[in-house]
Amino acid sequence: MTLALTRELIARPSVTPDDAGCQQLIGERLKKSGFNVTDLTCDDVTNLWATHGHGAPVFTFLGHTDVVPAGPGADWESPPFEPRERNGYLYGRGAADMKGSIAAMVSALERFVAENPAHDGTISLLLTSDEEGIAVNGTKKVVEYLDRNDIRIDWCLVGEPCSSEKLGDVIKNGRRGSLSGVLTVAGVQGHTAYPALARNPVHLAGPALVELSQRVWDDGNAHYPPSSFQISNIHAGTGAENVIPSSVEVSFNLRFSTEWTEQRLKDTVGSLLDRHELDYTLLWRPCSQPFLTQSGRLLDAVQAAVTGICGIKPEISTDGGTSDGRFIAPTGAEVVELGPVNATIHKVNECVRSADLETLSDLYQDILTQLMK
Secondary structure (H helix, E strand, O other): OHHHHHHHHHOOOOEOOOOOOHHHHHHHHHHHOOOEEEEOOEOOEOEEEEEEEOOOOEEEEEEEOOEOOOOOHHHOOOOOOOOEEEOOEEEOOOHHHHHHHHHHHHHHHHHHHHHOOOOOOEEEEEEEOOOOOOOOOOHHHHHHHHHHOOOOOOEEEEOOOOEOOOOOOEEEOEEOEEEEEEEEEEOEOEEOOOHHHOEOHHHHHHHHHHHHHHOOOOOOOOOOOOOEEEEEEEEEOOOOOOEEOOEEEEEEEEEEOOOOOHHHHHHHHHHHHHHOOOOEEEEEOOOEOOEEOOOOHHHHHHHHHHHHHHOOOOEEEOOOOOOOHHHHHHHOOEEEEOOOEOOOOOOOOOEEEHHHHHHHHHHHHHHHHHHHO
16 A cells, blocks of 8 residues: 555656645545645645644644656666666655655555544644755745644654664654855956966865864764754856956855854854955855754654564664754654655665555554554
8 A cells, every 4th residue: 555655656756846746646545534635835835734633632744745856867777757666675756755754654544544533632644845945835834824723733753764774773853953055255357377466266265164164063962963064066267267256156054953053153154254354245044943852752652663563772863954843843842753764865766665665654553553542
């Protein structure tokens, strides 16, 4: 059941923010199990909120139907949006991130409701097609809708592919914050043969960028790895080899723990750039704050499910990228992430172990049973 649904979802080329009909397919299935399904489309982003039951507590599965671009199809062993099984693995864009998880959520919800039609509280599924993109009109907008309607999520299980080597070996109980910026350093254009008549902004920015990249921002803490600074893009020049550029644009990202606040990071970067006496402008992108679920019934239930079904004790971690859990955690909900192995996500020949899909569905149903039966 889970494998078949995963194949159907992979076959829909839902490159962010295009949902390509994934949520309609899921909504129609859940309606047959008695779910109320609400379409919360915002601009070009498709969002789904499906619920079964009434009142508190509210348990939510959170996922995204959008995927990153597949890149050149010739680089794939089989077409990225034509699901293929080889040697016990299902291949296709989104297999691991995160259509496999969504299929496991749906099948778990269907079985749980069939076995427990009068379960406690409300069980729900929140899907967006805006997680891999700019994340403005997706989960963030659904949270605003829930707030307007006085709906409070108590437990949120995110299906991000956070396992490392085998299913369930790593679960996430939080994530670092993410702060991005675009730095533009001005210089004076000129001929490379006459550098005294110009000011090369790449050379001027270099020492500051080296200092930012080599800085020890912190040593982490009991819950988070050390914060880090990474340059992602550098653009300068006219394309000619004999022209000193007039400016250089540098995109960068900071992943930070609770050792920092957004404002302290901005102030620290600004002070460093000022000290290097650069002629610069700095545009900050919207910030994702770090979040953490240190303990609680959800974390206990996820650990117990993994130990009972997979026979392993999961590592609890906060490393890796951001997730849409960052929009749910500030509401006061407990947020934990459990999903497939992440070794091939965003890569050519993305895949998931076929047998893991049904096991993941069993894990999700067990967690529901512990909390909502």
